[in-house]
Amino acid sequence: MTTMKISTQISTQILLALLLLLLNIHYSTTYNLSSPSPARRDLISKFTLILSPLLTFPSSSTALEEALESPSPKPTITKKVYFDVRISRSDGTFAVRDNDSADPVLRSTLILGLYGNDFPVHVERFLSYVDVKNDGPSYANSYFTGLDPVTGSVEGGRIKGLEVANFNNQAVLNYGGQIVKSELWLEDGSKEKFKHDREFLITHRDLDVSPKFGITTTASAALDGTNTVFGELLEGFDFVRRCEFIQKYSVSTSTEEPGSLKDEVFTMQKEFFRGLAKGVGDSRLDELYEGKFLRKVDVTRCGLL
Numbered sequence: 001m002t003t004m005k006i007s008t009q010i011s012t013q014i015l016l017a018l019l020l021l022l023l024n025i026h027y028s029t030t031y032n033l034s035s036p037s038p039a040r041r042d043l044i045s046k047f048t049l050i051l052s053p054l055l056t057f058p059s060s061s062t063a064l065e066e067a068l069e070s071p072s073p074k075p076t077i078t079k080k081v082y083f084d085v086r087i088s089r090s091d092g093t094f095a096v097r098d099n100d101s102a103d104p105v106l107r108s109t110l111i112l113g114l115y116g117n118d119f120p121v122h123v124e125r126f127l128s129y130v131d132v133k134n135d136g137p138s139y140a141n142s143y144f145t146g147l148d149p150v151t152g153s154v155e156g157g158r159i160k161g162l163e164v165a166n167f168n169n170q171a172v173l174n175y176g177g178q179i180v181k182s183e184l185w186l187e188d189g190s191k192e193k194f195k196h197d198r199e200f201l202i203t204h205r206d207l208d209v210s211p212k213f214g215i216t217t218t219a220s221a222a223l224d225g226t227n228t229v230f231g232e233l234l235e236g237f238d239f240v241r242r243c244e245f246i247q248k249y250s251v252s253t254s255t256e257e258p259g260s261l262k263d264e265v266f267t268m269q270k271e272f273f274r275g276l277a278k279g280v281g282d283s284r285l286d287e288l289y290e291g292k293f294l295r296k297v298d299v300t301r302c303g304l305l
Helices: 002-031 038-055 061-067 120-127 237-244 261-279
Strands: 079-087 106-114 153-156 162-167 170-175 178-180 201-205 213-216 227-235 297-304
Touching: 079 120, 079 237, 106 120, 106 237, 120 201, 120 227, 153 237, 162 178, 227 237
Parallel strands: none
Antiparallel strands: 079 106, 079 297, 106 227, 153 213, 162 170, 170 178, 201 213, 201 227
16 A cells, blocks of 8 residues: 555656656747746746656655654553353364274463554454353363355354353343343544454454454455454464364355256265264254354363463
């Protein structure tokens, strides 16, 4: 963007300089003047004076730098938390085996940096599910559900037993049959949000009382109007990349000719993974939607650093 602005500025200056030269030549040719008359000199002088600000090039690197846009300030990380995570085998199990090299359990640790100065409400809400003093809902008992096919965001923060319910026409959180503290993750209205302009950003959907969050795998302008960035992933990139390649459920239909061998293979594969999801004994896998992981992706422990 900066290079484009410089090129545009230089092109404009060159065009204006050529325009001035052409007017000078035209004037001389039209009136067959071998030397400028006082009137001509006065006209050229006034014209040059008007264009001089546009024809002036930066005289030093400092002047050029001042003409460039200042980069957006890098947000300050005020808190760090860790998530110990694991991805199951294709059969949904985590148990240690003598030889599971062909289908191993992936274990990793995520380190998340949070922007407490810029988005204090989001960070406070997030930390309330990390530093849990009692038996309340915690990210230590949560899992990642899938990869959003539209935004490319890895969806996490789904705490087992915690559901959004309706109470007196208001969204509340129900945990183990009890209503727990439910607050929106809303910042000061004057606070300018960061754009989802790169991978590994931590984001939360606006007007959502639930603790669910996402980790971007790519830049996604589609999230700018609906979500708020409040942190970034510092370590554990391998986990996010692995999540992109986990088998996922698809509600799409085959593009092959109905009844053809390729169409039957597509249907068989889809039903196999659906049956596998139900067979691992986890009720959460009964919910099926586009991009849903067909492996268990759990958080086993979390805490402040």
